Amino acid sequence: MEKVIKIEGGHHLNGTVRISGSKNATVALIPACVLGNEPVTIYGVPNISDVQSLIVLLNELGVCVEKRDEETLYIDPTHMENIPMVSKAVSKLRASYYFMGALLGKFGHAEIKMPGGCYLGPRPIDLHLKGFEALGADIQYENGCYILDAKELKGTNIFLDISSVGATINIMMAAVYAKGRTVIENAAREPEIIDIATLLNKMGARIHGMGTSTLVIDGVDYLKGCIHEIIPDRIEAATYVIMAAAMANDMRIENIIPQHLEAIVMKLQEVGINMEVGSDFIHVFKSDKPLKRTEILTKPYPGFATDVQQPFTVLLTQCEGQSVVTETIYTERFKHCAELNKMGANIDVHTPSAFINGKTKLHGSKVTATDLRCGAGLVIAALMADGVTEIHDIYHIDRGYDNLDGKLAHLGAKMWREEVED
Ligand SMILES: CC(=O)N[C@H]1[C@@H](OP(=O)(O)OP(=O)(O)OC[C@H]2O[C@@H](n3ccc(=O)[nH]c3=O)[C@H](O)[C@@H]2O)O[C@H](CO)[C@@H](O)[C@@H]1O
Numbered sequence: 162m163e164k165v166i167k168i169e170g171g172h173h174l175n176g177t178v179r180i181s182g183s184k185n186a187t188v189a190l191i192p193a194c195v196l197g198n199e200p201v202t203i204y205g206v207p208n209i210s211d212v213q214s215l216i217v218l219l220n221e222l223g224v225c226v227e228k229r230d231e232e233t234l235y236i237d238p239t240h241m242e243n244i245p246m247v248s249k250a251v252s253k254l255r256a257s258y259y260f261m262g263a264l265l266g267k268f269g270h271a272e273i274k275m276p277g278g279c280y281l282g283p284r285p286i287d288l289h290l291k292g293f294e295a296l297g298a299d300i301q302y303e304n305g306c307y308i309l310d311a312k313e314l315k316g317t318n319i320f321l322d323i324s325s326v327g328a329t330i331n332i333m334m335a336a337v338y339a340k341g342r343t344v345i346e347n348a349a350r351e352p353e354i355i356d357i358a359t360l361l362n363k364m365g366a367r368i369h370g371m372g373t374s375t376l377v378i379d380g381v382d383y384l385k386g387c388i389h390e391i392i393p394d395r396i397e398a399a400t401y402v403i404m405a406a407a408m409a410n411d412m413r414i415e416n417i418i419p420q421h422l423e424a425i426v427m428k429l430q431e432v433g434i435n436m437e438v439g440s441d442f443i444h445v446f447k448s449d450k451p452l453k454r455t456e457i458l459t460k461p462y463p464g465f466a467t468d469v470q471q472p473f474t475v476l477l478t479q480c481e482g483q484s485v486v487t488e489t490i491y492t493e494r495f496k497h498c499a500e501l502n503k504m505g506a507n508i509d510v511h512t513p514s515a516f517i518n519g520k521t522k523l524h525g526s527k528v529t530a531t532d533l534r535c536g537a538g539l540v541i542a543a544l545m546a547d548g549v550t551e552i553h554d555i556y557h558i559d560r561g562y563d564n565l566d567g568k569l570a571h572l573g574a575k576m577w578r579e580e581v582e583d
């Protein structure tokens with residue numbers, strides 16, 4: 162038996178939805194907490210399966226974790242043990258790789274198997290490893306496990322060939338205790354990186370240049386405890402704004418940082434979505450004008466986020482004419498298109514682009530969430546479709562959307578989970 166999500170389409174959405182803490186910040190903040198020597202309390206933790214997997218990993222490392230309330234985690238690494246990280250939980254998410262930087266930084270030694278996460282085409286970690294080596298680590302790969310060792314990490318200049326989010330955060334974590342100054346050039350500038358650096362600085366690290374492409378980290382000897390509030394999830398926010406654009410009469414998306422969504426808002430306005438952008442909310446109103454085609458090119462922040470292109474593609478099926486989405490980050494991130502075609506969309510994929518021929522009527526079908534944002538896109542498509550859509554492999558969706566069922570029910574959607582034969 163398999164649990165699936167079923168959605169009866171055609172019901173308009175109305176009301177307010179509150180965006181949760183950022184998945185991609187949280188999954189790095191939690192490993193960052195173990196770098197310290199005292200307890201850290203983090204607020205705004207989303208209830209998603211990636212966080213549950215990280216809690217399993219923290220428990221295995223002997224870190225004391227207490228859930229103080231629905232959204233608050235207390236993490237005390239005082240008695241942690243640096244054991245090899247080879248359990249199943251490591252491969253349940255991408256972000257387990259942040260324990261490489263955290264453990265190497267703190268103990269000069271880390272043993273960890275390959276991380277998991279969404280398959281979006283190849284996702285190498287060579288830049289993380291090159292960064293650790295530049296800081297003085299020796300790296301071996303044995304029996305599916307990376308073994309990182311360093312007598313002493315020394316600050317150095319590191320140029321990233323690609324401004325990788327994961328490599329930037331991982332190298333930053335490894336460098337906080339390194340002797341002297343580390344400079345990361347061509348660093349990624351995503352808001353989540355600023356959030357991690359902010360936490361580390363509250364703990365006593367000396368990181369400068371967050372939000373620019375040059376990060377400077379001056380090594381320190383000790384990191385203390387602190388409290389920290391996670392930034393809102395810009396990808397979850399974008400998902401709900403697109404959902405509102407597709408199906409709402411009148412819907413307000415709250416607890417957002419609009420600056421984090423500028424590229425997405427511009428594209429929504431370009432296709433003709435009627436919206437008001439406030440200081441910490443976006444309000445979407447129904448418009449009866451036909452939606453216009455557009456072209457999207459995914460780019461590192463502040464460009465159009467690759468994590469939003471899959472949900473946005475669903476909206477493009479409702480635009481008149483041919484829209485084009487081109488991926489520059491993950492050139493194979495188009496598995497959602499075949500699933501959307503099963504629902505009546507007309508999308509041709511010629512990597513690295515998808516050509517979306519609109520406008521097409523969508524109908525309920527059996528589809529598979531091949532990855533997290535494909536799943537989010539299918540939820541939006543199902544809300545628009547005639548009839549009932551059955552979404553399989555929903556564990557991908559649960560990796561990144563806090564209380565999806567409750568939020569959608571509150572907005573007036575008809576969604577439920579059901580056990581079906583495999
Ligand atoms: C947990 C998390 O935060 N995940 C996000 C993070 O993933 P992640 O950190 O894995 O993505 P990166 O920014 O590292 O990847 C960007 C590009 O660089 C390439 N690359 C990356 C590292 C490396 O060592 N070698 C290399 O070639 C990747 O294959 C990809 O083409 O950023 C992605 C890009 O915004 C998002 O889609 C993911 O949601």
Ligand SMILES: C=C(OP(=O)(O)O)C(=O)O
Nearest residue numbers: 255256278279468533534
């Ligand atoms: C690809 C994503 O996540 P991860 O890197 O955790 O697989 C995502 O959040 O869209």
